[in-house]
Amino acid sequence: MFHTEILEVNMGPQHPATHGVLRVILSLDGETIVDCKPVIGYLHRGVEKLSEHKLYVMIPPLCDRLDYVGSASQNLGYIEAVEKLCGIEVPDRGQYIRVILAELNRISSHLVWLGTHGLDIGAMTVFFYTFREREMILDLFEAFCGARLTTNMFRFGGTLEDLPPGWTEGCRRFIDLLPSRIKEYEGLLSQNRIWLERTKGIGVISAEEAVNWGLTGPCLRGSGVNFDVRKAMPYAAYERFQFDVPLGTECDTYDRYLVRMEEMRQSARIIRQALDTLPGGEFRGKVPKKIKPPVAEIYHVIEGPRGEQGFYIKSDGTEKPYRVRFKSPSFVNLQALPVMSKGHLIADAVAIIGTLDIVLGDVDR
């Protein structure tokens, strides 16, 4: 006489918790998720195709707009790939400045993640606290290059500019301040019973599964897999700095939270070392007027805030690339959403989308 039905709910593309224009089709049994299908493509801008019609020097600004929260890493990855292709040397000072800026960007990206993740779970105040610190980083970016979000700070052979006078002091002030501020966030969340209940045991994905699904970045390390491109295949000047790669043990949302918090501290550590040992000299090496790589192809990876960011470039010997392909960490991480959220409640799906830390610009490209 009575029967139950599966309720299909469209979460998004306009929904406060989907971090942009992600659409998730949820099949619900009561509040329990039976099935979950992410639908992407709402932010597709055809960056890869567009790049085929642009000179090599014109592409970096497009890369910034892939993952607009972690734009410095994108920029760095593409530029290093082309440098490798053409054999352009980068002076030490340029490398160090690159590391400093990329790590600052990682911190700012993690701050955005923490704020929005907290907001999704209902902790409203953390959001405003993290954005206060993010503002300081954006101010540093602005002082360096004039832009705040899509910065385009790097150039072939080095960086856009040398560090402006007084910049290192400002950066040092921020780095000194950051640990106390991280403590503040942890004071609000780490031991908070509700936060623990909402994140522990949620979205568990074992190390093996995480590797099989191709998860990268903090999501992979949260499951205890020790893989960080900065350690595994060092680029820029990373092999010269001491830092730890935090790993999770429980493979759940809480561990991924801990991993990212620790990553912020480690980034601060790297920046401090780089500032202490900042070499003098040129910030940009000799670069040919025309960037015209030989006929070759290259795949270069860097560790972005969201994980392994890949850049594949195929050159046909002209001033424009024949094919460009960006491997986006958000895209591969998003794939795991159905596995991670099956059997959980709607509220957990929101938490899991948050913990995957996707940027839709990066997913859709």
Added chain:
Amino acid sequence: METRLVIINVVIPAIKVAVVLGVMSLAVAYATLLERKVLGFIQLRLAPRRVGFHGILQPIADGIKLLLKEDIIPDRADRALFILAPVISIIPAFAALAVIPFAGQSFNVLGFEIKPWITDVNIGILYILSISSLGVYGIMLGGWASNSKYPLLGSLRSAAQMVSYEVPLGLAIIGPLLLAGTASMTGIVRAQESQGVWFVFPQIVALFCYFISGMAETNRIPFDLPEAEAELVAGYFTEYSGMKFAFFYLAEYTNMIVVSSIATTLWLGGWLRPFPGVQALSFLNFLDFISPTLSGVFWFGFKVFMVLFVYIWVRGTFPRYRYDQLMNLGWKWLLPISLANVVLTALVLTIRHG
């Protein structure tokens, strides 16, 4: 003589109802401003400050805006229920104010004695419990009548939540009730006066249970699941706009004030001023020289304000519970604790009075 009776039985109550409704609507409107301001300061923001001095006219501007907004009724909604739902949810919220004693001493106007409460029924607290539990109908009907998925989920959540939390809420209230020996709201305050101790001290556990259940009853963070923004967009009032939306909103804040008023009356000594016995602090009765009623209203308002402040403070601090965790907390923790409190209180009272 005839006119005198009419005035006492009809005119004065009517005026009192009008005054309470008017003042409370304003208080509710300003509760929203209070919330935005306090949250703003917790979150390092300035909060509204464009309309009037430091945003003092913001609630009024909001009210005008909501009044003038287009009132949309979705095509496939159940029109009658859709319109009725916000009304159903706001009426019990205001009706509960009828038995709240705002002060202790009555005052005289033109030879008529006026008591600072609308009515003082001997089952005051039961009246509040029963009338405020009607509010859930508004939410359920609103969610159902919208004929949309998010409101439906929101209203299901809220029905379950409000029904479950009514139990520990009711049990928590029994503690002070036992101590006072009456269910009349004024009687409870007078009992606290005569026993010389506010019930917050002997009944702290009950207050704790009451406060948490009250937060759940009013759908506040960390229990704001029915309207969890990140999950259900806006919960049961997703489809509402204009004044109907405002009604739900007002009902929520009125409920907050009612819950705070009950906490004030039952545990925090209602209109009584703190430290009546301490000579050094006797300046606290400064308002008594103008009028004892005014003094009562002041202290009552002050305590309600403090309770509201804690509500907002909690909102600024905690994340949101999940649906099943909320049920766990209600049934597995609050219910046994408040039940144990009732048993313990009764036991102590029996032993003491033989």
